[in-house]
Amino acid sequence: MDAMGGDLGPRSVVPACSRFLIRFPQAELKLFGPRSQLQTLLIKEPPSVRERLEVIDCAQVITQGCNPVQALRHKRESSMAKALEAVAGGDCGAMVTAGNTGALLALGRSIVGTVEGVRRPALGKSLPTEDGTCFLLDLGANIDCSAEDLVQFARMGLEAQRVFSGKSDLTVALLNIGAEEHKGTEEIRRAGQLLQAAPDINYVGFVEGHDIFTGIVDVVVCNGLMGNVAMKAAEGVIRLIGQKTFTIDKKAPIKRFFGQLAINLLRKWRAQLEPGRYNGASFLGLEGNVIKSHGGASSEAFYRAMLTAKECAESDLAQQLGRAMALQNQRHTGCD
Amino acid sequence: MDAMGGDLGPRSVVPACSRFLIRFPQAELKLFGPRSQLQTLLIKEPPSVRERLEVIDCAQVITQGCNPVQALRHKRESSMAKALEAVAGGDCGAMVTAGNTGALLALGRSIVGTVEGVRRPALGKSLPTEDGTCFLLDLGANIDCSAEDLVQFARMGLEAQRVFSGKSDLTVALLNIGAEEHKGTEEIRRAGQLLQAAPDINYVGFVEGHDIFTGIVDVVVCNGLMGNVAMKAAEGVIRLIGQKTFTIDKKAPIKRFFGQLAINLLRKWRAQLEPGRYNGASFLGLEGNVIKSHGGASSEAFYRAMLTAKECAESDLAQQLGRAMALQNQRHTGCD
Structure with a gap:
């Protein structure tokens, strides 16, 4: 979870994480953002929540005004970039951010990578x-x-x-x-x-x-x-x-x-x-599950985006999509 | 009124016309379509309505499948084209159709004409x-x-x-x-x-x-x-x-x-x-008031489009728009 995105930042993300961990006792979360700021909010949460929620300290935050090029060049230490790295490295099954869409599209392609054969990843939602x-x-x-x-x-x-x-x-x-x-x-x-x-x-x-x-x-x-x-x-x-x-x-x-x-x-x-x-758009065509929450998301709405992320992680949507595209490429090139 | 447009054709247009004429005792309407078909429907309306509603017999009807080029070449005798001619000739202050949008855009430009200086007429709605x-x-x-x-x-x-x-x-x-x-x-x-x-x-x-x-x-x-x-x-x-x-x-x-x-x-x-x-889109940039009703319009909805047409006719929107564009052109070319 990128704790620092959206209008409310950690004030919507932290309560959503807490609710998610209580609802799903097997779940574990990583929370990316400035540790001191997040700890202040987490102190109110029960121990059963805190012990399954790892805070990853990130000094940088991507603001709404940041453009994609700036994000790619100067924001590799941001909470968003670090959360994407966790997906790329296989540490996390999915990531959710309510942050800057342009930055997410650029960093997502760059850090998580595009599925072979996918010309352009796309955002989609039910x-x-x-x-x-x-x-x-x-x-x-x-x-x-x-x-x-x-x-x-x-x-x-x-x-x-x-x-x-x-x-x-x-x-x-x-x-x-x-x-x-x-x-x-x-x-x-x-x-x-x-x-x-x-x-x-x-x-x-x-x-x-x-x-x-x-x-x-x-x-x-x-x-x-x-x-x-x-x-x-x-x-x-x-x-x-x-x-x-x-x-x-x-x-x-x-x-x-x-x-x-x-x-x-x-x-x-x-x-x-x-x-x-219906919060939580899937960034399809990447080699990992990346979910974009509405920037104005309340804690309730962010929780909904987390449910979308859970579905993606459990079914490994990104991998399924990768397989389907590979099959398609084989058909296209005549191999079988 | 083009009686022959939309899914319901005269079955929505005729009752809407009747309601309009009862509501506005000074109003007069021309109804374009095949006379025999329209007369059958009009027979049920009170004399006070029928005497202010002139039926203009038109043999041709433009169907939904007709493309703009076909409309321009072969549908000059259609109820839509004839209603547009009534606006172009100044007989009517405005026309309404629930018919084929592509045909209307083509015939509207061709028959009613585009205001000088307008590059492309546009459809707009409140x-x-x-x-x-x-x-x-x-x-x-x-x-x-x-x-x-x-x-x-x-x-x-x-x-x-x-x-x-x-x-x-x-x-x-x-x-x-x-x-x-x-x-x-x-x-x-x-x-x-x-x-x-x-x-x-x-x-x-x-x-x-x-x-x-x-x-x-x-x-x-x-x-x-x-x-x-x-x-x-x-x-x-x-x-x-x-x-x-x-x-x-x-x-x-x-x-x-x-x-x-x-x-x-x-x-x-x-x-x-x-x-x-909110039915009734105005076709702006033409030299007359042309209103497009939703194709699926009920009689109630077609009546709403007629109210929009009435507003356009009373304020002479097309002429006001023409004056505004002319003023703009003068400014642009430096004359005053």
Whole structure:
């Protein structure tokens, strides 16, 4: 765990770690950050937690303003870099950070390394649908993507969704602005042709933004610009609904009783949708399990990202993905 | 009104027209479509409605599968083309269609014409925020946009939002995947520099997808791919919440009475957000007011698009926008 990322830093990470260790008595955690600062917070935790939580002292911290090049050149002693090294060296099964995404993408590729045959690692995440989840990628790791990149995202997304949903026989679609063949960019259209021609991929065609949430497809693929905007717009609406709830409640005091019931129901539904519940994007295509938590994550949300990391570590998603890509490369080069 | 667009065609358009004419006793409408089909539906409407609704017989209909080139070459006698001609010729103050977007973009440019100085017309729409609206454009008319295109979208969006919100002193932002200067594509970054340098634009920087709904900015500008995905992802979440509502209601029969009251409240909140309420995207940069309704629009939603059209016609948005662009061109060329 990189203790120093996100708006709250160790104030969200330490309570999340504590909750995780109590919930999973076999788990062990390494916590990366300035020792003195972390010890102050850990002193309140029970001994059963402290004895399974090793603090690794890191002097450097990566701030939100740090750009990827600065991170690569000058932040090798940071909590984020050291946590990535722990994954690269096999000491840890997965790492989680709520820190600077640009720095994570650069340091992740550099320290953990990219799976052979993967052109570009991508960020992906499960989002809620009516009766399940849909895995969306890329969420912002890659701005410009070729058709070949999008096809590879499809393969990585299918592998990840297999692990997260426990289902086989998954379908994949490309995000576009319409279902018709002539819609979208050259890259999207060509990726559609390539996916259509791939015998091992169950490709269902183009889908639109709302289809991410209808459950008609298991994996939705797009470039990082579209994926980021889709995910954040969805989060924005959920937050807006939350705010409207409280506003209207206060404005209509006579309806407060029924309003409260409504709000309780709404809270339940929101909890099923809210960004925190689906926190933890997987950085796919690296040779280790790297999870990005929302920068504004609460302790609850960071804990959710840790659960995603646990799933990745237990199933060894990174290794499975590596095997799937190697198999794909063999097929591609004609060897078997 | 193009009677023949969208999934429901005249079955949503005719009742919406009737409601509109009853609500606005001074209004007059022209309804474009095959006369015999429309007459069958109109026969049920009261005389006060029928006498202010002129049916213009059009033999051709543009289907969803028709591509823009086909529309331009072979669909000049369609209900959509004829309704556009009525706007171009000044017979109507605005037109609304729920039909094929690609065909509308092509026919709109060709028949109504583009305002002088406008490089690319764009689709834009008001979306709800906590205490107002945010105008988002482009929603899918333009896939690839240069920095200069985005700057022009900013100007057009400000003009439209001035009319729709009744406010002056509006702010504008660029949609991006982060607030930092180095984020996004070359086009977005350069558009940011151009907007920063424009003395007549109150530019606040980059915003992310969720900021469309927070009310921190009045106009959000992006290319059509990002805008379309943002809007549709948001709509998808709202629909998902709607579906969850009814599922849980049925599952808890003992709470049905209070549940029903709660759901009535929820419906009110949802109604403030649902896509239908914010139906009607304005096709900005044309020499007439052209409104695109959602293709899946119900009669209620089509009526909302008609209200948007009424606002555009009454304020003559297209003409105001034309004047603003002309003024901008004068400034640009040094004349005054």
